[in-house]
Amino acid sequence: GAVVSQHPSWVICKSGTSVKIECRSLDFQATTMFWYRQFPKQSLMLMATSNEGSKATYEQGVEKDKFLINHASLTLSTLTVTSAHPEDSSFYICSAREDRGDNSPLHFGNGTRLTVT
Amino acid sequence: GQNIDQPTEMTATEGAIVQINCTYQTSGFNGLFWYQQHAGEAPTFLSYNVLDGLEEKGRFSSFLSRSKGYSYLLLKELQMKDSASYLCAIMDSNYQLIWGAGTKLIIKP
Numbered sequence: 001g002a003v004v005s006q007h008p009s010w011v012i013c014k015s016g017t018s019v020k021i022e023c024r025s026l027d028f029q030a031t032t033m034f035w036y037r038q039f040p041k042q043s044l045m046l047m048a049t050s051n052e053g054s055k056a057t058y059e060q061g062v063e064k065d066k067f068l069i070n071h072a073s074l075t076l077s078t079l080t081v082t083s084a085h086p087e088d089s090s091f092y093i094c095s096a097r098e099d100r101g102d103n104s105p106l107h108f109g110n111g112t113r114l115t116v117t
Numbered sequence: 118g119q120n121i122d123q124p125t126e127m128t129a130t131e132g133a134i135v136q137i138n139c140t141y142q143t144s145g146f147n148g149l150f151w152y153q154q155h156a157g158e159a160p161t162f163l164s165y166n167v168l169d170g171l172e173e174k175g176r177f178s179s180f181l182s183r184s185k186g187y188s189y190l191l192l193k194e195l196q197m198k199d200s201a202s203y204l205c206a207i208m209d210s211n212y213q214l215i216w217g218a219g220t221k222l223i224i225k226p
Contacts, residue, residue: 006159034214043218044160044204093159105150106214108159 002028004096006109013084013116020080021112023094029074030096034106035067038091050077074099084116119143121217123205128223129195137190137203137220145210151179151190152204154219160204163190192222200224 003026013019023033033050048069049057056069068080077096081088091113095106121141129135139149148167152160166172166181166188178191190203205217 044216046214046216049213091157105162105165107162108152111159113157 002096002098002107004094004107004109006094006112008112009110010113011115013114015085015116016083018080018082019084019114020078021092021094021114023077023079023096023109025075025096025098025107028096029099030077031074031099033071033077033094033096035069035077035079036093036095038093038111040091044093047079052077081114084114086116089114089116119207119209119215121205121207121215123203123217123220125218126221126223128225129192131195131197131224131226133195134191134193135195135222137192137205137222139188139190139205139217141186141188141205141207141217143207143209143215146183147208147210149179149181149188150206150208150214151177151188152206153201154204155201163203195224197224197226 005024005026007022031052035047036044037047038044046059047062050069050071052071052074058064066082071077091111093111095108097106098104123139150165151163153163154160164179166179171180176193181188202219202221204219206214
């Protein structure tokens with residue numbers, strides 16, 4: 001089946017530093033990838049839609065200058081949390097849609113648990 | 118407005134059958150997805166329905182009625198490992214997913 005690899009699985013960083021999270025589709029091409037954030041016991045919250053070769057589309061309330069998204073190839077999207085603060089501590093999950101029609105299922109990475117101290 | 122409703126929590130017994138319902142009102146419809154999410158992990162794709170009717174996949178089945186804005190996920194022969202949250206998601210007219218809050222399923226021996 002389709003596999004999405006997300007790295008790192010967990011990261012601890014100091015306040016004020018930046019963290020990059022990678023999302024790779026291993027055996028399929030994904031023009032569109034999505035980034036989510038999930039706080040404990042809460043639903044997935046879509047942060048942004050990442051499209052290969054173009055600027056990401058951010059959801060309302062998500063700061064594009066703080067959460068930098070780059071989708072440079074059909075198999076890789078990156079999310080960089082810049083100048084991280086403790087309130088950015090969360091579970092970040094990426095998903096990728098197979099390039100075989102708009103109603104293709106999303107496949108999720110295993111998530112990245114970010115802790116900012 | 119857009120709205121997806123599913124029960125917050127359900128409890129069932131190992132070996133039994135459980136049905137998790139999802140009702141929705143969205144702007145446009147391009148399919149309904151069910152995902153399973155274990156605590157601390159990312160969601161896993163279970164099923165996709167775009168036409169009315171029942172889709173069966175092993176112990177899991179998913180049903181859709183577009184006219185009623187209704188779907189259910191049926192889990193048979195429940196196992197302890199089925200304890201998880203089950204997320205209903207609608208793909209809207211822009212092909213974006215709108216997520217329900219999820220149903221936490223607790224399986225008891």
